[in-house]
Amino acid sequence: MRVDKYLWCVRYYKTRNMVTEACKKNHVTVNGQVAKPAKEVFPGDVVTFRKDQITYTLTVLDIPENRVGAKLVDIYRKDQTPESAFEHLELLKISKMHYRKTGDGRPTKKDRRDLYDFTEEIDFEDL
Structure with a gap:
């Protein structure tokens, strides 16, 4: 076949x-x-x-x-x-739902500023 x-x-x-x-x-x-x-x-x-x-x-x-x-x-x-592949997909779905609900449209200027402030607090060079 x-x-x-x-x-x-x-x-x-x-x-x-x-x-x-x-x-x-x-x-x-x-x-x-x-x-x-x-x-x-x-x-x-x-x-x-x-x-x-x-x-x-x-x-x-x-x-x-x-x-x-x-x-x-x-x-x-x-x-x-492997089960880990399905767990990874679930993790991706959860991470997408955490920030914005489905159907909320584009991020607002306030959302963008909040995200920028959040990433500025984390020093990525130490990771």
Whole structure:
């Protein structure tokens, strides 16, 4: 099965076109080699791809006939992505929410001045 169809079938991407774009940007590798969308995958292959600032690593266990339901995905792949990658993503989300709420728009002049004052208090050369 083609790598673009496989990643679409096991529900990592919403459309095959999204997988194709990821392959063209060299975000998908099969067994350590950069993969084009038409690269064939077989059981036992290791597929690594980058999506949403996380590098996923999965082992192909079996080839599905069609796109499978979310509950059946584990039959066809073994996810070997380290938990630290997901923790890092959560940390990024929390750090973004800390300063401004979503939808507040651009920072005001007061926000910019507060940030400048805060960074002036920290002496980065001592770190």
